[in-house]
Amino acid sequence: MIKRLEKIADSVTQSASKNSATSRLQGFWDIFDRDDEVLILISADPDAIASAMAVKRLLSYRVQSVAIGYPNEIRRLNNITMVERLKIPLERMHTLPVKDYSKYILVDSQPNHQPCFEKIEFDAVIDHHPVTKGWDAKFIDIRPEYGAVASMMVEYLRAANIKPSVALATALFYGIKVDTQNFQKKNMQAGDGISFRYLFNIANLNLVRKFELTELRRSELKYFRIALNEVKSRKERAYVHLGKVGTPDILVIIADFFNHVDKFDWVIVSGVYGEKLVVIFRCDGYRKNAGKLAQKTFGEYGPAGGHKEAARAEVPLKNLPLRENHEFTTNSLIRIITRHVK
Known part of the structure; x- marks a missing residue:
């Protein structure tokens, strides 16, 4: 019934x-x-x-x-x-x-x-x-x-x-x-x-x-070589700056790639596209918040934010506190993040 x-x-x-x-x-x-x-x-x-x-x-x-x-x-x-x-x-x-x-x-x-x-x-x-x-x-x-x-x-x-x-x-x-x-x-x-x-x-x-x-062009394979050579780890955070990129999409692909690596609780990948620095944030979203980290670290320089597990910042290069011959590097990325997060 x-x-x-x-x-x-x-x-x-x-x-x-x-x-x-x-x-x-x-x-x-x-x-x-x-x-x-x-x-x-x-x-x-x-x-x-x-x-x-x-x-x-x-x-x-x-x-x-x-x-x-x-x-x-x-x-x-x-x-x-x-x-x-x-x-x-x-x-x-x-x-x-x-x-x-x-x-x-x-x-x-x-x-x-x-x-x-x-x-x-x-x-x-x-x-x-x-x-x-x-x-x-x-x-x-x-x-x-x-x-x-x-x-x-x-x-x-x-x-x-x-x-x-x-x-x-x-x-x-x-x-x-x-x-x-x-x-x-x-x-x-x-x-x-x-x-x-x-x-x-x-x-x-x-x-x-x-x-x-179908995510990668053959010409973009070079960014994996750069990323693997350049990646630096600090307190289970992976940092990579790729330099100038032809499309911000490659930053997302590299970030997602490193997000599958054991012992990387955070992945932060950046690159220069046009006159902007684009930064991609990845984490598991469990007791972590990528959107808040993006806002906290890059919000003073330009648009930044996103979801708990994935976030993004796109800031004009002219707004950044650059050192090292005015070039942004992986060390620059680490310095900005660790200035706000110990």
Whole structure:
């Protein structure tokens, strides 16, 4: 009897969820006309790219055309590989005739997240970040409790009875993995898991592994040699300064690498990118707080902070108290950290 009641309750919950998804889908579709030329805008990352692909699929055969634009440069090799392997049609925002479109959709962001977005009156905004003020749209679906917008888009597709292609399912699957940090983030709910499980049997998992593993260019292998030669340990803290780097992403990769080494409770990796010193902090987040350490040690020089287990500082070089012929070194990094933390 109890099991029967549980099944009935589950059935009611699923029915309510489907009705809600169908209602959202219809509300979204209602704002478009057959002759609309639609522009979807995103700050390009895996979740945003995949979600934009899903929105474009939802509008197929319902509008005249759909384009996806983004203002930021895609630097991460994982993301470049994703776009190239799946042949995703994206265009830089500055190359598009932005004013010529009849409808505008913002995905995985909100209008005041980017100055270039603030100038546009969006017809639809779909996001999972905390709600901000000072803007409006005809259709708004913002669910901060979701770990990824891709999870929300799977619900839209299923409500529309659209089975995603392998390429779309692969993108959505990867988008959920990245934004939920493999389901280790706290701000998730059952919808993320349900969408992820649905995509599991459709997505190309070998391609997903390729995206995840493609982090390094061959030209960046030299930074591992520098790091291994340069790393210094003080009180179970690993310090490394890599000098000038072509992208701050390599600092994250090196920091994560050293974070797997035994007896390193803290990893602090820095490098010079442009006119800024970028510092990456890593720890286990247990009785330690990387965000607080970043703020405490570099906050007086520029933006610094983050989460318990991972943090970052990006400060202008001109703000730093430099010695040693005005060059920042691993010893400089140690000196700044130990000045605040004994």
